[in-house]
Amino acid sequence: MSNNKENWLLRLVHLDHRYYYLVLIILLVAPIIRPIGLPILVSDPTRDFYNYVNNNIQENDKILIWGGMSVGFWPTEYKPGVIAAVQHFFDKGAKIYWISGTTEDPVIYDQYVIPEIEKGSADYGINYVNLGYYSGGEMAMSAFAKDISSVVEQDYYGTPIDQLPMMGEVSDANDFEFIIHITGSPPEWLLRQYNSAYGKDCGFISISGMMGIYLPYYASEQMIGFINGLRGGAEYETLTGNPGIGLASTDTVSTGHIFFSVLILLTNVLYFIDRRINKQ
Amino acid sequence: MISRDIGLWIQALLILMYFSQLYKDNLLYRFSEYTLIGIAVGHGVLLAYQNVVSMVYIPLTVRGEYMLLIPIILGLLIWTRFIPKYSWISRIPMSLIMGLSTAIAVRGAIKTQIYEQIIATIRLAVIEPSTLGTFNNIIIIITTICTLSYFLFLREQKGSLGISANIGRLTMMAMYGNTFAWFYMSRVASLLAQMQLILIQLLGLG
Numbered sequence: 001m002s003n004n005k006e007n008w009l010l011r012l013v014h015l016d017h018r019y020y021y022l023v024l025i026i027l028l029v030a031p032i033i034r035p036i037g038l039p040i041l042v043s044d045p046t047r048d049f050y051n052y053v054n055n056n057i058q059e060n061d062k063i064l065i066w067g068g069m070s071v072g073f074w075p076t077e078y079k080p081g082v083i084a085a086v087q088h089f090f091d092k093g094a095k096i097y098w099i100s101g102t103t104e105d106p107v108i109y110d111q112y113v114i115p116e117i118e119k120g121s122a123d124y125g126i127n128y129v130n131l132g133y134y135s136g137g138e139m140a141m142s143a144f145a146k147d148i149s150s151v152v153e154q155d156y157y158g159t160p161i162d163q164l165p166m167m168g169e170v171s172d173a174n175d176f177e178f179i180i181h182i183t184g185s186p187p188e189w190l191l192r193q194y195n196s197a198y199g200k201d202c203g204f205i206s207i208s209g210m211m212g213i214y215l216p217y218y219a220s221e222q223m224i225g226f227i228n229g230l231r232g233g234a235e236y237e238t239l240t241g242n243p244g245i246g247l248a249s250t251d252t253v254s255t256g257h258i259f260f261s262v263l264i265l266l267t268n269v270l271y272f273i274d275r276r277i278n279k280q
Numbered sequence: 281m282i283s284r285d286i287g288l289w290i291q292a293l294l295i296l297m298y299f300s301q302l303y304k305d306n307l308l309y310r311f312s313e314y315t316l317i318g319i320a321v322g323h324g325v326l327l328a329y330q331n332v333v334s335m336v337y338i339p340l341t342v343r344g345e346y347m348l349l350i351p352i353i354l355g356l357l358i359w360t361r362f363i364p365k366y367s368w369i370s371r372i373p374m375s376l377i378m379g380l381s382t383a384i385a386v387r388g389a390i391k392t393q394i395y396e397q398i399i400a401t402i403r404l405a406v407i408e409p410s411t412l413g414t415f416n417n418i419i420i421i422i423t424t425i426c427t428l429s430y431f432l433f434l435r436e437q438k439g440s441l442g443i444s445a446n447i448g449r450l451t452m453m454a455m456y457g458n459t460f461a462w463f464y465m466s467r468v469a470s471l472l473a474q475m476q477l478i479l480i481q482l483l484g485l486g
Binding site: 076 | 302327331335338339381384385392397399458465466471472473474475
């Protein structure tokens with residue numbers, strides 16, 4: 001492209017990328033200080049997840065959660081959905097069996113999830129348990145589904161499982177009503193080992209990036225639903241009527257997205273203008 | 281009100297040091313990055329050690345479960361890869377792990393990733409109560425067939441097959457674009473968390 005043909009629009013292409021970061025940070029910071037209150041629509045995967053828990057989970061039903069959270073994604077991607085959903089499980093009186101597939105996950109559950117939940121009369125070892133981290137990925141999932149005692153000897157705090165009353169109520173995957181995977185990875189592990197092998201109802205709490213990968217499994221009804229990142233968390237908070245960090249953050253994310261949508265449109269227009277100029 | 285939590289200040293400082301890379305690469309950025317990696321590795325090693333103690337050492341020494349000697353030996357053999365002369369031995373336990381993983385995955389893969397997907401597409405009703413639903417289903421059926429045709433190499437992709445394959449290629453590009461957009465959304469949310477920590481928790485704004 002010759003210099004004399006460059007106009008102000010095309011100069012944007014060559015603008016130092018640091019200016020874009022600066023604008024993005026301003027757009028993210030402004031709504032934190034002064035919220036706008038942009039509306040939020042509840043998507044079908046979140047609504048189905050919520051409806052399933054609301055209509056199907058009864059008191060003392062057992063929910064198995066395979067936690068695969070990482071610290072980096074915890075504050076915004078996992079936290080809104082995990083807190084809203086786990087609170088919902090506690091409100092329904094379900095028993096929560098939490099086992100971790102990543103090293104950070106049991107710590108997050110212990111220090112950030114449980115302290116934020118209003119547990120009512122629920123007691124550790126009777127209504128909820130932290131089984132700690134187990135390596136092996138899909139192999140560990142498979143072994144746990146087949147025979148829990150073959151994988152788990154003690155909980156996260158070192159208590160033998162025979163001293164935890166709720167552990168005496170489960171022996172394999174068939175004893176759980178609902179299985180959930182909290183993960184930033186594709187859903188195949190859980191679906192293969194619990195839905196396909198045992199016909200169990202499965203749900204997911206994932207990061208936003210997984211949306212496109214999860215949808216085919218949701219459309220084929222292999223999963224009940226899924227809570228997708230910050231947006232999904234905000235939707236779940238809307239459904240449960242307990243506004244939290246998810247709803248508080250949606251303004252900021254929306255302004256950031258509008259900015260990038262404009263940039264994507266602009267870049268595409270500029271690409272075609274640039275190509276036309278080059279052809280001439 | 282500005283926070284007096286020293287942990288929060290250290291956290292905010294490390295975040296700002298990390299973000300300084302947006303301006304240009306520097307020592308502060310590298311310090312914060314290596315700190316993060318160091319902590320993550322240290323924590324991971326500790327948990328792995330605890331796993332070995334609770335799942336292997338105690339059952340072996342206290343309960344006398346000597347069958348566990350087999351996985352212990354196989355596990356130790358992986359370390360031979362650090363001795364060039366005997367590194368080939370590490371392939372034995374690695375191939376066992378790979379074989380087991382594949383066997384466990386394959387059991388459900390055909391049903392989960394192939395059969396159920398095909399059934400879901402076949403059962404798709406073309407006509408739905410809403411116009412948008414009908415339009416959406418028609419799009420799904422057309423793009424599925426076109427995308428499959430892209431991978432049809434029985435004859436040269438010319439004529440109607442060429443048009444179909446081209447639509448399939450565009451469909452896949454649209455899917456990748458969509459995935460990229462969602463990943464971008466994920467990263468913006470992560471950035472937002474750091475902003476909230478500094479502005480709300482640390483400085484008491486908002």
